[in-house]
Amino acid sequence: MKVTQLSVFLENKKGRLYDAARVLGSAGIDIKALTIAESEDFGVLRMVVNKPDEALEALKKDGLVASITDIVAVEVSDQPGGLAAVLKVLNDNDINLEYMYAFSEKNADKAIVVFRFDDPDRAIAVLTKNSIRVLGKKEVQGL
């Protein structure tokens, strides 16, 4: 039930994000969600895309440093307290969360967030046990 995330190393220099977006565009990649984490010197672009393997190839071919990681996509009720309810489960079960970000698109009336855990399998088990819907590749990446 894990989803594939594509990460790209962005050196802190002019046009690097544009380069990444341009490469993905030419390769016909559809970006479903994205976030950028930055330090003083560099950024890490993280994305959920429709064809991660092809996207990875295209980026590498263009000289960008990229990699693929497993993340977990979760359906969250799109109302106040929806995210808190999911985080409570993680918190109660001592599940370490590295980072998260949200999709802009919705799945019917539900919002989608993705989580990066150091132990995704355990997180999925806990979430499922607590009746939180974990989404598969098909639902998220073919959204």
Added chain:
Amino acid sequence: MIFNERIECLPNAKLKELQGERLKNFVANIHAKSPFYQKKMAESGVSPSDIKTIDDIVKLPFTVKDDLRDHYPFGLFIEPMEAIQEIHVSSGTTGNPTVVGYSREDIDLWADVIARSLCCAGAEAGDMIQVAYGYGLFTGGLGLHYGSLKLGLTVIPCSSGQTKRQLKIMNDFKPRILACTPSYALYMAETARELGVDPRLSSWQIGIFGAEPWSEAMRKEIEKAWNISAIDIYGLSEIIGPGVACECHLKKGLHVPADVFYPEVIDPKTLEPLASGCPGELVLTPITKAGMPLIRYRTRDIVTIDHAPCACGRTSPRISKVLGRTDDMIIVRGINVFPSQIEEVLLAIEGTQPHYQLVIDREKSGLDRLEVLVELEPSFFSDEVKQLQSFEQHVAKEIETVLGVGVKVRLVEPKTIERSEGKAKRVIDKRSI
């Protein structure tokens, strides 16, 4: 005031005579005690009896930094360890650092040449000096200390750092003289202003600055900031440390005490001597040194030399400020840095490639900032920023251990650091010095 007027104002012919006499004894002594120089001189086909006047010095072989490294740590000492009173260490190009040893006579010589330098700069017995050079393995602090004692100054051995305390001591004790690196002088001025203290009202009237290259523009800046006379002092530990040359109040070149440190300027390619005024590599022979005497040591510093007597009355030759280097050495915060050392470090660290670029910048505060651009190996890329940051810190720590100076590491994409056929552009020096 001239510290040793008899020697420092010696007419040229008399000076040459003295130099010749000293060189003769110097070479005979080394040849008798040093297997290294016996071999080197035999290879050059020269024996001690060939040295009769100072002009015969050109018959002697050169000594280079690699010779020191190859005989690490004590191989070039010619006196037994019981006769060596002090040891100093500075960084070398690769591997082993440069070790120098001083006999009792060498320490006296050091104190003597620094006392001459201090007088040259305008100090007089009874003055108080704040020594803000680092004390320790670095020669700056102790060299100035010994010379100050010899001249009869009151020494405040502050060492470097703890800027607020430096300023408080200056304000409360009112020393007339400051000795430190020029960049630290600027940094202290900046700190003073931040503390609401006007540096122009300081007690310092004379500043003796060295251990790193600085320009006339920087001199003007320091003189304006502190309202002092900024004097350039030059030296290298292989010869003695600071005190190898120093400006007088006229600031028309740095006086070399040529009765003890014989200077030559050569073409670094042909090794032929160059005429006065032509920029070339400075070669020095410390013709009275005892513990670790070097013959015709190639400093790798590019200077010009002027043999005309100075209006101050001293007849000693004067060298220009250092115009450049024949190797890749750079000086950052008074520390010798060889970029080639970084390559070795990177080779030993998993996750980096041995491609780097060094960017040196002088912050507005006056302190040098060293940034190392390092190419990230794709397999070490992580989607977690904190992992990449801790990797940067790890690399920085490894580099710092070898260079002895703090650096900031910045990860860059692979294959983005310029490669060229010839000498790679490893160093970008943005300092306007």
